Amino acid sequence: MSDRPDGQARGQPPRRVGGGPPGMMMMGTAPKSKDFGGSARRLLGRLSPERPKLVLVVLLAVVSVTLTILGPRILGHATNVLFEGVIGKRLPAGVTQQQVIAGLRARGQEQLATMLSGMQLTPGAAVDYAQIARILSTLAVVYLLSSLFAWMQAYVMAGIAQRTMYALREDVDRKLARLPLSYFDGHARGDVLSRVTNDIDNISTSLQQSLTQLITAVLTVIGVLIMMLTISPLLALISLIAVPLSMFVTLVIARRSQRQFTKQWAKTGDVDGFIEEMFSGHAVVKVFGKREAAIRHFDEQNQELFQASFRAQFLSGTIQPAMLFISNLNYVAIAVIGGVRVANGTLSLGDVVAFIQYSRQFTQPIMQTASIMNTLQSAVASAERVFELLDESEESPDDALPQTLATTQGRITLQDVSFRYRPDTPLIDDFDLDVPAGETVAIVGPTGAGKTTLVNLLLRFYEIDGGRISIDGVDTRRMSRGGLRQLFGMVLQDPWLFRGTIRDNIAYGREGATEEEIEAAARAARLDHFVHTLPDGYDTMVDDEATNVSQGEKQLLTIARAFLADPQILILDEATSSVDTRTEVLIQQAMSELMRDRTSFVIAHRLSTIRGAHTILVMNHGSIVEQGTHDELMARRGFYHDLYASQFTEALDEAS
């Protein structure tokens, strides 16, 4: 019953059978795991807090399965009593069983005589209903208990599986909080997301279903085998031949269909991906005349998908008939041999009836095991992906006794700072910068010049490799990360909102802010007026995809957040993306007000900001290439001069 929204499931292994009801004769792909044994053990290890409950589950399963297995045997007794009654009634009353058999032999009915000699007959007596009633009530109780225990087992197991998954999700979430930023910069967001959701989801469903089924299946096979052997070793032997045969057939077909399923899901991914791509780029597809080609390509992919899914469906569909065939062969063999032996008197009719039922119970768990193994493989592969994340190395711990600043002036000093993202590509070496409190540093450079690097270092999203960064004389590495970041306020170009009210989103700036403080911050950020035009005011729900709030207004909201946080040092990222002109004015006003009397680092795109800055850091290809005031840098006639000239003369040129 998984009806997942697309975007997130697409393309990320493991794929699960799309929307099919669970437990049908469908098999998902089992993505290959690198270390199946190790990951499986570790996954089982996650269950260890639940050990007592697991023991209970196994005990409940043992009881339930034992009772289920006893059923046919008891039913067989009832059949025997009935059969003996039926035969007995046909015989004249008053004679003994021996006399009857001798009489039959005398008349040459050797076979019938032999059969009767194996029974406990009371000639002339009617069917012993009292005994049948006794046996059947016992049977009813046995079945009732068996179902009760089976239910309890599944009930307890549900708790185990869900609690384990809850803990796993919590662990992953906490882990994410401790991972350094380089992890997030180096991994696709979709991939991380898929590990937390799809993979854990996959483990959860598999664990719930497979573990219970596996326990039951194994116990059933063992129990049924014992019962069969006690009834008739010969018939048991015949049934046993069916076991390797079934396993062999299942394995052969399953392996082939598995390949086709893998192919089917790969093709499904291709087709779904293509559809999504073509639909998203609909306008471009049309206007550039790609339609014919798109349809041609789609038809090819669609046909390949058809081929793979048809083969997969057909192959896996033959398992059931093949098993049924083997099971029916077995049935015929038992009916014939059993019938002959009953006729010979070496076996009772009830035993044959019981045996037929057992042989039916025997093949089913074997078929099940094949599909369980498959599900488990996929679960372990998912678990491995989750464990990989849990094993990533974390940020270095904060100092045990971190230094704090009593009052912050906001003077920032960088001395001999060296940093590189990759050990083999030097980026920043022996960099010095002194920013007196309240001054503004503009970071400029062409698109993709690595202007966020400095931000990463100031906030210790990344650790410097050499030198030191200090705030009011205190080395930032001696502060706790939390304490350090509290000194900063940040407004990013890409405003980040979480689902909640506008009030919640502003209040994010500082925990425990009062209503007045929030509205004051909104007023300072020029957001207040806009909020009042919304029907729900500050209670309007927003999120990242919200359309009721424009991009510019979202930016004002993040500025309000920074006002509320009231930090001594600011990091601002001027927007390049299009915002309508009126909002643009508001943003500029709000930003300059925010920057007043605060030390600010601005990733700048506006000429006015750049020229107003006390220091300009010019970046290119990741490193700082020039540093100075606007006039100094212009006089130097270097990279900045060219950069500035290219855009400013252009503007002049156009204006003239």
Added chain:
Amino acid sequence: MDPGTRRSGIVRLLSTHLRPYRREIGLVIVLQLIQAIANLYLPTLNANIINNGVVTGNTAYIVHTGGLMLAVTLLMGVTAVIAVYWGAKVAMSLGRDVRASLFRRVETFSQMEVNRFGTPSLTTRSTNDVQQVQMLGVMSLTVIISAPIMAVGGIFMALRMNAELSLLLVIIVPLMGVVIGLIVTRAVPIFRSVQQKIDGINRVMRETLGGIRVIRAFNRTDFEERRFAEVNADLTSTTLRVTRLFALLMPAIMLILNLSTVAVMWFGSLLVGSGRMPIGNLTAFLTYLMQILFSVLMATIMFVMVPRAAASADRIQEVLETEPEIADPSAPAPSPPRIGTVEFRDAEFRYPGADAPVLSGISFAMGPGEVTAIVGSTGSGKSTLVNLIPRFFDVSGGAVLIDGVDVRRFRQEDLWSRIGLVPQRAFLFSGSIADNVRDGRHDATDDEVWHALEVAQAADFVRDLPGGLEALVTQGGSNLSGGQRQRMAVARAVVRRPGIYVFDDSFSALDFATDARLRGALRNEARGATALIVAQRVGTIMRADRIVVLAEGTVAGVGTHQELLETCATYREIVYSQLTPEEVA
């Protein structure tokens, strides 16, 4: 949606798409019928073995009947495999054909229909919803067809074995249906809510990952953890509820099956004992009972599946039955020479049923060698205006003419081939860099591709990519930055060498320097072409030959920068919000 129309959606979908496979479906039904009959015959044979062979001690009869059973078994196996073959083939063909119909239909849609459904919804309908219908097809052609046959046959045979004992079915079958139905119907809404909670987890996770810098900068990791713990606990408890409910299902089914056996055994014993039924029939009856109940189980599963598949079929059918509003004219005008003129003649656009038009009274014309810019605040209708040129939307009044002919009288392919569009969202396709540029013109040489990239200021970063022109672009261009995507989209239009360039806010993600260089190069490249530029930045458009100022869907002014500065208040307001006076001058 009421059940009546819901059914008709799936009926219409299946009847159109299954018609080509009538014969195969007929074959599958016949095969399933044979299988069901054979399946029902087996217990009878077994009963015969007991009644005529075992009870009388006739070994020869046992062996003879056994041989017959073997033959029946073999027949069953063979028919089953053939049935699965054709069943799978038809079901998968159904999926393939529905997908193909959908894809072809959507490809005929104009932007109007695409917007109405939304891209994500169209995608879901073509993927997940088709899966649902296909799954129903598989189930129908394998188990569901045989279920009623088995049920009817089973009841018939049970009646033959003993009519009195069959009365038990009247109690057992409804009981089974009701119990399963109760559990399943109660579980389905919870399943749906589980899905919502999973979406909740995804949302919080996505937000957390997206805002990782903000969260850490504001020191709010603990707040995020609380939020996650909340949705996590919520999901866990809901999932627990539904799995616990489902834990009841199998034991309940087993209990009904087993207790039925006990009841049949008891009442059967009474009948056998009083000589009203041979003992062999009792065992056979039990087998039939199991078959009947299995069919009931299947029927219940079908009841769960059909509504879901029907809802999917409805969503698919809705797309298939949507006629695109914009299509090629039945009698297109003769293709005019490619000059490059564009004229808006009192153009008006309103969404169907909307009170107020988005655009009205738009009139201006432009010709080769001219650069026309459109400015205006968000919501003033700039993008809509641009969309009228390639007929993504049709005017609701007035006309748009290209090369002197109303765009509605063009063959669409002809119309589009005249335009080099750089859309607002620079959409790229998966494939190589070269493939993406060549989407503009398929026979462009490598040199021409490089030239286009140079003009678009994309050559530098393409050269830096491993593989250069052959470097792979992922779906939607997600492995490139916004600015790189925009430059690629420009290159795609440039390589086309169109008579008319349309830039719909195409430089927004570029920094000033790149923006300026790009425009400089474009000016040389597109010297003889007509260019229409929508922009937010005044710096981008100041030098245009003609600036059209839009305000609330109408033209507030047309003229050059200097003219508008003097005459148009809206324009002045826009300009002074962005430039210092010395820059304006």
